[in-house]
Structure formats: C-alpha cells, structure tokens
Amino acid sequence: MEFFQQKRPVLTVSQLTSMVKGTLEENFALVWVEGEVSNLRTPSSGHIYFTLKDENSQIRVVMFRGQGRFLKFRPEDGLHIILRGNITVYEARGEYQILADYIEPVGAGALQLAFEQLKEKLAKEGLFDKARKRSIPMVPKKVGIITSPTGAAIRDMLHILGRRFANLHILIYPVRVQGVEAPPEIVQGIRDMNTIPDLDAIIVGRGGGSIEDLWAFNDEGVARAIYNSRVPVISAVGHETDFTIADFVADLRAPTPSAAAELVVQNKVDLEERLETLYRRLCHIVKGELNLLHSHIRNLEGRLKTPKDRVNQLLQRLDDMTLRLNLSMRQKLEFTKRKLEREASLLGSLSPLAILNRGYSITTSLETGMVIKEIGAVKPGDRVGVRVTDGEMLCSIERLTGKGEAGLG
Amino acid sequence: MAEKFEDAMKKLEGIVERMEKGDMFLNESLKLFEEGVKLTRFCSQELQKAEKRVELLTKNIEGKLVAVPFEEETDEA
Numbered sequence: 001m002e003f004f005q006q007k008r009p010v011l012t013v014s015q016l017t018s019m020v021k022g023t024l025e026e027n028f029a030l031v032w033v034e035g036e037v038s039n040l041r042t043p044s045s046g047h048i049y050f051t052l053k054d055e056n057s058q059i060r061v062v063m064f065r066g067q068g069r070f071l072k073f074r075p076e077d078g079l080h081i082i083l084r085g086n087i088t089v090y091e092a093r094g095e096y097q098i099l100a101d102y103i104e105p106v107g108a109g110a111l112q113l114a115f116e117q118l119k120e121k122l123a124k125e126g127l128f129d130k131a132r133k134r135s136i137p138m139v140p141k142k143v144g145i146i147t148s149p150t151g152a153a154i155r156d157m158l159h160i161l162g163r164r165f166a167n168l169h170i171l172i173y174p175v176r177v178q179g180v181e182a183p184p185e186i187v188q189g190i191r192d193m194n195t196i197p198d199l200d201a202i203i204v205g206r207g208g209g210s211i212e213d214l215w216a217f218n219d220e221g222v223a224r225a226i227y228n229s230r231v232p233v234i235s236a237v238g239h240e241t242d243f244t245i246a247d248f249v250a251d252l253r254a255p256t257p258s259a260a261a262e263l264v265v266q267n268k269v270d271l272e273e274r275l276e277t278l279y280r281r282l283c284h285i286v287k288g289e290l291n292l293l294h295s296h297i298r299n300l301e302g303r304l305k306t307p308k309d310r311v312n313q314l315l316q317r318l319d320d321m322t323l324r325l326n327l328s329m330r331q332k333l334e335f336t337k338r339k340l341e342r343e344a345s346l347l348g349s350l351s352p353l354a355i356l357n358r359g360y361s362i363t364t365s366l367e368t369g370m371v372i373k374e375i376g377a378v379k380p381g382d383r384v385g386v387r388v389t390d391g392e393m394l395c396s397i398e399r400l401t402g403k404g405e406a407g408l409g
Numbered sequence: 410m411a412e413k414f415e416d417a418m419k420k421l422e423g424i425v426e427r428m429e430k431g432d433m434f435l436n437e438s439l440k441l442f443e444e445g446v447k448l449t450r451f452c453s454q455e456l457q458k459a460e461k462r463v464e465l466l467t468k469n470i471e472g473k474l475v476a477v478p479f480e481e482e483t484d485e486a
Contacts, residue, residue, distance in 0.1 A: 139414045139455050149465060149479070158463065167456075170463040172479055192466070192474055268456060275418070275452050278425050282445045285428045289438060 014091070021089035024096055028087035033059070033098065034106065037079045050075060052083070052098070060097035061085070067101045072220070073114035080106045111211055115218050118245055122220070127227045128248045134232040136252055138271060140200035140264055142169040144231070146189040149174040152207035153236065153257035160261035168264070171196065177206035182216035190225040190233070202229065203260045204246065205236030217244035226250055236260035356389040363387075366394075375400045414455045421448040 011019075035052035042048050046065030051058050061083065063071075075081060085100035105113055122128060147153045149172055161168060173193055175185040186204060193202050204226070206214070216222060217237045226233045226249040235250035236257040247253040254260035356362070363372045366383045378384060378397050386393045424445045428438055464476035 137414070138418070139458075141458060144466075161463075167458070167461050169460055170479075171466050171476060172464065173466045195474070271418070272453075272456055275421075275449060275456070278421050279445075279449045281425050282421075282428065282442060282449070285425070285431070286438065286442045289431070289435065293435060 013094075017089065017091050017094055020096075021091060024087045024089055030084070030086055031098070032082060032084050034080075034082045035059075037075050037081060038077050040075055040077050048075065050077075052081075060095065061100050062097055063100040063103065071103060073105055073110075073117050075103060079113070080110075082106050111215070111218075115245070118218065118220055118223070119248065122223055122245065122249065127223060133251045136232050136234065136263075137200045139268060140168070142171065142196070142199050143264060144171045144173060144193040144196065144199050144202040146173045146175055146186060146193065146202060146204040147206055147257070148177045151177060153177075153205055156207070156256075156258040157203070157236075157261040160258050161265060171199070178209065178213045178216055183219035183222050186216060186219075187221050187225040190222075190229050194230050196231075199231045201232050201234055201264070203234045203236050203254070203257070203264075204250075205254070205257050205260065206238070207257060208238045208242070214238050214242055214244055217246040219245070222246055223249045234260050234263065353389075356387065361386050361388045375402065414452060417448050417452050417455070421445055421452065424448070 033052060035054050035058075038051045038053055038058075040048070040050040046068065048061075048063040048068050050061050052061050053059075063083075063085075081103050083098065083100040083104075084102040085098040087096055088099045089096045104110070126132070145154065145157060147157075154172060158170075161170065171193070173189040175189050176182045177186070190202065190204065193199060204217075204222075206217070214237055217235070223245045226235070226246055232251040233249075234252045234254050235244070235246045236254040236259065237244045237246060238256070240255040240259075252263070254263050363384050363386045364370060365372055365378060366385055370377070372378055372384060378400070380397045380399055382397045384395055384397065386395055424441050427433075428441055428445075433441075463479040465479040466474050466476055469475050
C-alpha cells in the first residue's frame with residue numbers, strides 16, 4: 001500500500017474534476033455540433049435542456065434563457081440541428097455539457113418549421129387579427145416604399161406608377177432585403193417612416209427569390225415593427241405563391257411589388273370611374289325630374305288660360321273703362337257748363353242795373369258815398385246823387401217825410 | 410370642406426341613392442343635387458391633388474431623414 005502511495009500521486013475528486021474542467025473548457029471553447037434533439041425540457045426558468053445525439057453517442061446541452069430568446073424557432077425532440085457553444089463541466093455531478101448560444105435547424109424542412117412556429121406564435125399573440133388591420137386610404141397621396149433601391153421590386157413599382165401617370169409622392173427608404181443586416185434595416189425603415197406625419201401607406205417588400213432570400217420578411221422583429229406601425233403597411237414580397245410572416249401581419253398583402261403599385265394606383269382609376277358614374281346618375285336623375293316637371297307644366301298651361309290672354313282681356317276692359325270714363329266726364333262737363341250759363345242769366349236778371357231799367361233809382365250820399373236806404377241817413381240841404389238807367393242826377397234834399405206822414409204820393 | 414375622401418364618396422353615394430328613389434319635392438332634390446355636385450367636385454379634386462414625385466430618403470449627419478430626388482439606375486443590359 002505504501003508503495004502505491006509513493007509512486008502514484010492521488011488526487012481528490014475535486015482536484016481531478018477541476019483539471020478535467022480546465023482541459024475541456026480550454027480546448028473546446030467554441031464548437032459547432034450537429035445532431036438530433038432528444039429529452040428536451042424547458043422548465044419555468046426559461047433555460048432549455050436537451051440531449052444531442054447521433055447513432056452512437058450523446059451529449060447534454062443547455063441553453064440559457066438569455067440566448068434562447070433570440071432563437072428563430074423552438075427546438076423539438078427529433079429535430080436535426082446545428083448548434084454553436086462551448087464545453088462546460090458541471091462539477092457537482094462530474095458531467096460535461098455543451099453551453100449553446102446559437103441553434104439552427106438543418107435540412108429541407110428546417111426553415112419551413114421555423115416559419116410555421118413563428119407564425120403560430122404571432123397568431124396566438126393576435127398579430128394577424130383581421131380586426132386590427134387598418135384600411136389603406138382610398139386616395140393615398142404620399143406613399144413610402146421600403147426596399148432595395150436597386151432591386152427589381154422598385155423598378156417594377158416605379159414602372160407601374162409611371163405608366164399610370166399617378167399623382168403620387170413616393171418616398172423610397174433604401175434597405176438591404178436579404179442577409180443578416182436586412183431585418184434590422186427594414187425594422188428601422190418602418191420606424192423612421194412612421195415619423196413622417198402625412199404618410200398614407202408604407203409598402204415593404206422585395207422581388208422574388210429563394211426561401212432563404214425572402215427570409216428577412218419572416219423575421220420576428222420585422223413582423224413586430226409592421227404590427228406596431230402607425231401608418232398602414234402593404235407587404236409586397238416575392239411572387240404570388242410566396243407567403244411570408246410579413247404578409248400575415250401587414251394590413252394588406254400585395255402578391256407582388258407590381259401588384260402593390262397597381263393596388264395603390266388602380267384604385268385611383270377605379271375611383272375616378274366610380275365618381276364619374278355617380279355624377280352621371282345624379283345629373284340623369286335631375287334632368288329626368290326637370291323634364292317631367294316641364295311637361296307637366298306644359299300640360300297645365302294648355303288647360304289654363306294663359307296669363308297673356310288674361311292680360312289682354314284686362315287691357316281690353318281697361319280700354320273700355322277709359323272710354324266710358326271720358327264720355328261721362330264730357331257729359332258731366334257739358335251739364336255743368338249749361339247749368340253755369342243758366343245761373344249766369346239768372347244772375348243777370350238780378351243785377352241792380354237791370355232794375356234801373358225797370359224805373360227804379362239808387363240814391364247815394366255825396367258826402368259818404370253810401371247808398372241811402374232810409375230818410376234818417378240824410379237831412380234837408382244834403383246833396384245826393386240819384387242814379388237812373390242812363391246817368392246820374394245831382395239833387396239836394398228839400399224836405400224829409402216819414403212813411404206815416406202826408407206828403408209824397 | 411375638411412372632409413376625408415372616403416366620407417365624401419359615401420355621402421355622394423347616399424345622395425344618388427336617395428334621389429333615385431324619387432319621392433321628394435323638387436326644391437329638396439335640387440338641394441341634394443347641388444350638394445352632390447359639390448361632393449363630386451371635392452372628390453375629383455382630391456383625386457388630382459397629390460403631386461407626382463419620387464424621392465429617396467437618406468439620413469444626414471445628425472441622423473435626420475432627408476429626401477433627395479430619386480434617379481433610377483439605368484440597366485446595364
């Protein structure tokens with residue numbers, strides 16, 4: 001026993017474990033491993049635990065919550081994956097494991113799986129709800145396009161818009177539409193465009209390509225940016241058969257970029273036609289109504305004596321009346337004139353001069369000029385004038401005799 | 410008329426439908442007609458209003474968005 005003790009230095013379990021740990025962690029600080037997921041556990045801590053295996057071996061894997069959050073898909077048992085990580089030793093159990101910081105699915109169905117999983121997740125969150133989709137204004141005036149400034153998409157869209165002579169203010173936000181830089185650039189684009197106050201709609205998209213090329217539009221960040229956009233978003237990704245997550249979140253999906261442009265402009269042409277039709281109907285109604293009214297009036301006119309007739313009638317009556325008035329006026333004048341003549345002749349017969357004719361005379365006092373009607377007005381010796389029909393006699397009073405006294409006669 | 414195109418269009422459609430029923434007095438329908446003509450003019454102006462312009466957004470040094478006229482790159486082919 002002593003011999004062994006001298007020749008072979010004995011380590012404690014902790015010492016050995018520590019040495020193994022040092023060796024492993026130093027030499028396997030960064031590894032890429034491919035294998036199949038099994039015994040997957042995702043406890044409430046948010047960490048992900050599973051075993052990665054192939055035909056002959058297996059190794060434990062842990063991915064902490066911090067990294068797990070950025071996964072574009074959810075690992076499942078039986079899934080073939082590639083992961084990146086480093087070896088760590090869990091001293092308490094003497095086990096080694098891979099601490100993974102990146103996992104991607106492998107094979108043909110891998111992207112499809114990631115797509116389906118994200119779609120399901122966002123659908124559950126309500127990002128695709130029809131009720132929250134905003135309508136694109138009927139007549140957009142200012143439209144933002146987030147796409148590559150050199151790609152086929154922008155060329156197609158501008159071609160359509162140019163051909164239609166659309167009165168549109170287009171703002172192009174240049175982004176990369178594939179590769180790892182694409183999603184953050186698209187996200188930033190959507191955010192920046194939302195700071196433009198009078199923007200009516202945003203078209204976000206790119207031309208056709210492989211599923212990998214279109215992948216930026218299946219990005220969760222892009223989906224959330226579209227969801228959070230104040231301005232309505234039209235997605236226009238790839239060809240008609242391509243469906244991306246962006247298409248599901250967008251307020252309107254255009255099957256292609258050209259279609260997005262058509263949608264924006266064609267709408268306008270349709271509206272112009274609709275407006276014209278409405279206007280024509282409007283005029284038609286009023287014209288019809290007026291025609292109807294016109295014929296109605298003509299009908300009434302035929303049944304009524306026209307105002308002209310009535311006026312003529314009135315005029316005639318007026319003429320007649322005038323004639324009669326003139327006539328009666330003349331008669332009245334004639335009558336008055338004759339009456340006047342009669343009165344004048346009567347007046348003539350009453351004139352004092354006419355009385356003198358019949359032998360009467362008028363005596364006036366020469367002193368006062370007054371006509372003498374009684375004897376009291378004079379005294380003997382007064383001189384008076386006595387007027388007869390052809391002249392005047394100058395006389396003097398001899399004697400005065402009252403009516404009862406004898407004398408005159 | 411600080412009105413949205415959509416609302417004006419809807420109003421116009423309502424007017425035309427009401428008039429097509431044809432159960433109103435002349436002065437009423439003439440009033441509606443007048444309003445219809447106004448709405449038509451407004452909608453048509455709205456359709457023509459926007460200007461045709463294509464611009465490229467870039468960011469200046471302060472990170473502010475700036476619009477410059479967009480020149481389409483000519484095809485090499």
